[in-house]
Amino acid sequence: MVELVVNGGSHTLEAPVGRSLAETLRDGLGLTGTKIGCNEGHCGACTVLVDGVPTLSCITLVHTVEGRNVTTIEGLRDHPLVDSFVRADALQCGFCTPGQIVSASALVEANPEPTREQIRHGMAGNLCRCGAYPKIEEAIATWQG
Ligand code: FES
Ligand code: FES
Numbered sequence: 001m002v003e004l005v006v007n008g009g010s011h012t013l014e015a016p017v018g019r020s021l022a023e024t025l026r027d028g029l030g031l032t033g034t035k036i037g038c039n040e041g042h043c044g045a046c047t048v049l050v051d052g053v054p055t056l057s058c059i060t061l062v063h064t065v066e067g068r069n070v071t072t073i074e075g076l077r078d079h080p081l082v083d084s085f086v087r088a089d090a091l092q093c094g095f096c097t098p099g100q101i102v103s104a105s106a107l108v109e110a111n112p113e114p115t116r117e118q119i120r121h122g123m124a125g126n127l128c129r130c131g132a133y134p135k136i137e138e139a140i141a142t143w144q145g
Contacts, residue, residue: 003066006031007075015062022046022057025072033073033098037127044126047099048072054103054125073098076105081143088139092130100126104140116141 002015006029013028022039025031025048034057037045041059048057049071076082081101084090091097100123107114107122114122119140128136 002062004029004062004070005067006070007072008069017061017063019062020058021048021055021060021062021065021070024062025057025070031072031074035095035098037095042127043096043099044103045096045099047102047126049102049106052106052109054106056125071102073102076101079105081105081108081139084139084143085136088135088142090132090135090139092132096126096128096130096132100128100136104136104143107140108143112144114140 001012004011004013006025011029015024015028022034022036025034034048035045036058037043039058041056044056046056046058047054049055050065051068081104085097085101103123103126107119111118116137119137123136
């Protein structure tokens with residue numbers, strides 16, 4: 001069993017030793033907004049916040065985050081970044097988008113007016129196979145509307 005705090009709610013669920021946080025969120029809690037791309041810590045699609053810090057949930061064992069605050073894209077549905085991604089048309093297939101928004105939320109929390117260079121640096125761990133980078137950058141640069 002594992003005790004998880006996700007998007008402000010507490011959950012107790014079965015999780016064998018070795019189960020990743022990403023699998024647990026998706027299969028155990030039905031939070032399928034968190035995507036699994038490479039499943040090896042390279043692409044950023046699975047990014048969630050653990051105590052506010054962007055974390056690759058595919059390579060994080062669920063038992064290591066017991067009792068800590070996990071935030072997924074579902075917990076950020078009212079974040080202004082969601083609208084700014086839509087306004088900037090910052091996606092094509094959308095597979096990378098939840099991870100992009102989760103990472104961007106931590107970036108703007110720490111630095112509400114990041115420069116383009118700071119955005120590129122802060123978002124370097126989130127890959128987009130569709131190459132939507134210029135529009136993703138635009139969305140983050142204009143997130144406050
Ligand atoms: S799915 Fe986790 S980094 Fe790619
Ligand atoms: S929008 Fe398709 S991978 Fe980024």
